[in-house]
Amino acid sequence: MLSCLRYRNRLGAYLDGELSPRLSKAVSAHAARCKACRVALEELRRLAPVMHTLDVPPVPAGLADQVMARARTRAVRSHEGLVAWSPLDWWRMVSAPLRLATCAIVLLAFFLGVGLGRGAFVSGDNQTTVAGAASMEGFEWFSQTPPASLGSTYLILASNDVGGRNR
Amino acid sequence: MPDCPDSDEFLLQATGRGDLAAFSCIVERHQAWAWRIAYRFTGNEEDASDIVQEAFLRLLDASGRYRPTAKFRTYFYQIISRLCLDQAKRKQPLLLETVPDTPDPSPDITNTMMRQENAIAVRAALDTLPPNQRMAIVLRYYENLGYEQIASALETTTKAVERLLARGRERLRDVLGCRENFF
Numbered sequence: 001m002l003s004c005l006r007y008r009n010r011l012g013a014y015l016d017g018e019l020s021p022r023l024s025k026a027v028s029a030h031a032a033r034c035k036a037c038r039v040a041l042e043e044l045r046r047l048a049p050v051m052h053t054l055d056v057p058p059v060p061a062g063l064a065d066q067v068m069a070r071a072r073t074r075a076v077r078s079h080e081g082l083v084a085w086s087p088l089d090w091w092r093m094v095s096a097p098l099r100l101a102t103c104a105i106v107l108l109a110f111f112l113g114v115g116l117g118r119g120a121f122v123s124g125d126n127q128t129t130v131a132g133a134a135s136m137e138g139f140e141w142f143s144q145t146p147p148a149s150l151g152s153t154y155l156i157l158a159s160n161d162v163g164g165r166n167r
Numbered sequence: 168m169p170d171c172p173d174s175d176e177f178l179l180q181a182t183g184r185g186d187l188a189a190f191s192c193i194v195e196r197h198q199a200w201a202w203r204i205a206y207r208f209t210g211n212e213e214d215a216s217d218i219v220q221e222a223f224l225r226l227l228d229a230s231g232r233y234r235p236t237a238k239f240r241t242y243f244y245q246i247i248s249r250l251c252l253d254q255a256k257r258k259q260p261l262l263l264e265t266v267p268d269t270p271d272p273s274p275d276i277t278n279t280m281m282r283q284e285n286a287i288a289v290r291a292a293l294d295t296l297p298p299n300q301r302m303a304i305v306l307r308y309y310e311n312l313g314y315e316q317i318a319s320a321l322e323t324t325t326k327a328v329e330r331l332l333a334r335g336r337e338r339l340r341d342v343l344g345c346r347e348n349f350f
Contacts, residue, residue: 009330009333010329010333011333012329012332012333012336013314013329013332013333016307016313016314016332018313018314018325018329040340043340043344044336044340047336047339047340047343048308050285050289050343051289051304051308051309051339052308052309053282053285053286053289054207054286054289054290054293055286056202056203056206056207057206057212059198059199059202060202060212060216063198063202063216063219063220064191064194064195064198066216066220067194067198067219067220067223067224068187068190068191068194070220070224071187071190071194071223071224071227072187074224074227074228075185075187
């Protein structure tokens with residue numbers, strides 16, 4: 001047996017015909033006995049016509065045309081591959097050998113860069129140290145650059161270039 | 168309106184294959200009820216128009232993936248409901264937004280005025296509801312959907328729909344019941 005409050009919570013579903021026949025019968029029997037639930041049920045019944053006083057204006061003229069215009073633009077852009085473009089699209093499109101070659105080139109460039117940078121840092125009698133290069137005007141704030149980093153390599157190459165031209 | 172004897176499901180599949188004429192049929196066929204839901208939910212023409220347009224465009228985007236296992240309407244109800252709820256998250260409703268002046272067939276000006284007052288009160292009462300309760304109420308009262316259909320549109324269970332509707336109705340009764348001679 002449900003409590004009065006639980007019956008009350010099911011009055012809407014009862015009116016909507018969404019309860020099982022057994023439960024529906026139970027709600028109906030309860031409402032016959034309980035005045036508060038009968039009043040609530042009556043108010044719920046009267047709510048429907050009140051809700052329908054809310055009118056809706058007609059569909060704005062040209063709404064379908066606006067949708068279709070946007071749809072056509074979207075279709076054209078989609079056809080040109082402009083919709084949802086992502087750099088990964090290129091990656092997905094290329095064949096496996098080309099992907100492998102790309103990876104190889106990127107890795108080669110990386111190791112070449114690291115190797116050249118290291119070479120520039122450690123060899124040559126007219127090479128400049130990081131500290132020396134950093135003392136050049138305007139370069140002081142690079143002095144904390146760790147050795148063998150890209151920053152320090154750039155600094156040394158730049159100062160060598162300046163030194164060479166001065167000589 | 169173009170003559171479209173085909174089912175919505177067929178038209179949506181054709182849209183997925185790039186047939187914009189089929190999509191045009193869908194738009195013409197369903198814009199009115201999409202508009203009704205969006206307008207009743209938002210109470211604002213501009214927002215409702217944005218929602219309807221966006222809903223159709225999402226339908227267009229999804230048409231390529233559509234499989235006719237789900238009924239078209241169910242599918243579209245979901246899209247519109249989601250857009251309405253998203254819009255409500257972004258924008259707090261303004262109470263007493265414009266209520267359209269619709270011509271009343273009754274010559275009795277008092278009746279017309281009373282109806283308009285009621286409409287304003289209903290609008291204001293709807294705006295006090297949390298978005299998911301409001302959507303459930305709109306789908307139940309104005310679209311006459313069953314609990315299972317509402318549950319599908321809101322992507323929830325029928326039990327949850329029953330609770331949403333019970334709370335929504337309770338709130339509407341509280342708000343509207345404060346008005347003299349309303350019930």
